[in-house]
Amino acid sequence: MTSKDSEKCNRAAVYAEPGTVKTEVVELPIPTPGPGEILVRLLYSGVCHTDYAFCMNKISSLPVPTAKGQVGGHEGVGEVVAQGAGVDFPEVGEKVGIKFAADACLSCTNCLEGFETGCSKLKVSGYYTPGTFQQYCLSTARYATPIPEGIDLVTAAPLMCGGITVYASLKRSRVQSGDWVLVSGAGGGLGHLAIQYAKVMGARVLALDIGSKEALCREVGADNFIDVLQLSAEQLASRVGEITSGGAKIAMICTGNVQAYEQALSWLGFRGTLICLGIPDKEGALRPEISRMIDREIRIQEPFSAYKASNRLEAKECLEIAARKGIKVHSQLRKLEELSDVFQEMEDGKVKGRVVLDLS
Template structure:
């Protein structure tokens, strides 16, 4: 172990479903394979998936209690395995890194690891974020709601010098997820995209990314606080209250603005669906032009009802999007630094994680982050 590192750490543990987290001391984990690095966690962001996991709505996860959640965090490298891999050796003690949840200990040999043809998820041969045999920080194994964590060097993204750990942590899931969804829309500057759930953790980042990509953007939400948050960003996107504005009226307005007469060419080129409600999905489909793309990020327990008429007669493409590759993760971080894309966030000390969760249920939008530098 590196010098000046204590033998134990504080961690917030999930010990049963539907129960508060418990703060207690445990031994600090140790690197056990050549790809492993020990990091001091500097910031850890709360995701909707953390809530889903804690409620017992992810079958089979966690594998056992007690469990440390959080799959989007950032930290400082403390030590390597005794014989590090070339990927791990590329990082030095003291480096600041962002840590996504997926593909801890990817198998290197499966179909995905040997070379996915999907440009959004494709990484160098021997590693894939879609490896079915890998573990996931904060889901199938311990994550970032602790003072220290062991991570896989192949997961990591160096933090740009202009960004802090608190700014980086929300981008390790929310940021890469919405960035990858925008890439899957296959749009060009000047095209239109609608983001459903625009005031949420992913949505408000998506507004910023989309505008900086040169797209014309509609941000749609249906709750007061998220709508206020989306409007406060001043991105230039049109913010739509789905409770009072009908999608058919919006389509007509966009058609008039674009000088389009045929109904099939009015509307947006792509929509990204972030909420889990059928109403949000239906609303988004009505915004689309013929031949448009619907990119689904949410995964409600009962799924979505899809209109065969939209798929067949309007040639609407519906596809899912999870995360992006490590290559895209680094691209997203550099894009965020260059264009000043940041999450609107509220910070809590590690000891107040249960207060953070209580705040999450108020539905104020943005991101909630554990900042390890805050006093207990």
């Protein structure tokens, strides 16, 4: 093993009582990378709504509840400080990111089709595998994402999940220049990134959120904004139709709000595509009207939540675009000890943009 670090402990935030927002900061040993692994000294970690869901045991599709003492997090960035046997790249000193998918087999049909997060041998950062709410984290070398020049690490951290998710979903939707992309939950962590990646791809963006988030949405590029609290469902659908000349080409639901899913199809025009990103608190929120779907030839894109997001190529593309085009993350730096408070703020819907934990 080669190394360039000499600290003696690893401060980490663990889920103290899964099912609640309670976390605890503990000191753990600094791990040693095995064959094919690297050790990363993490400097920042974004906090994703999926981390909150893991802590609260709210994702029913996962096979087992979150374990007490689990180190959460899956949006980490830092510097390689040690290599295990057989590792040539990334080199010690390189800046890398750690994302939701900690490792996959890369040989099964799902992996070969680019659906690496659907691998039956998938390792999940912050759920099956110790995640990025710690100062030192092991990563399979082949799965670490290089951080390009021209992007600061505070910005890069939330892109490791939030940015990758919205970029990959837009790429797969085949958005065209001039298309209207509607972003619901536009002022949130996913939404404000979705606006920017849609604009980079040449789309026009209609942002939907509460009025207090209008300034942020317009700052990051939204062409138009609707305060969802000021209109009834029928009025909202009518207003969307007026702005987009008959309905959006793509509607991205970046919130778990039940009402957003109940109304989503009414916002789409002919051959529109619905992209489901936020996870609603209850099943059945999306109720497709088959006649409407047939008449308008509406497509519902495969669900693209944070825990079904992208592959290694899309992660690389996402960061390169951010570096070249100046994607901005509206973020607030918080301490590791504040993670429980952050989760509570997420539950209360008080977070604007993204929260990034300072691990330095």
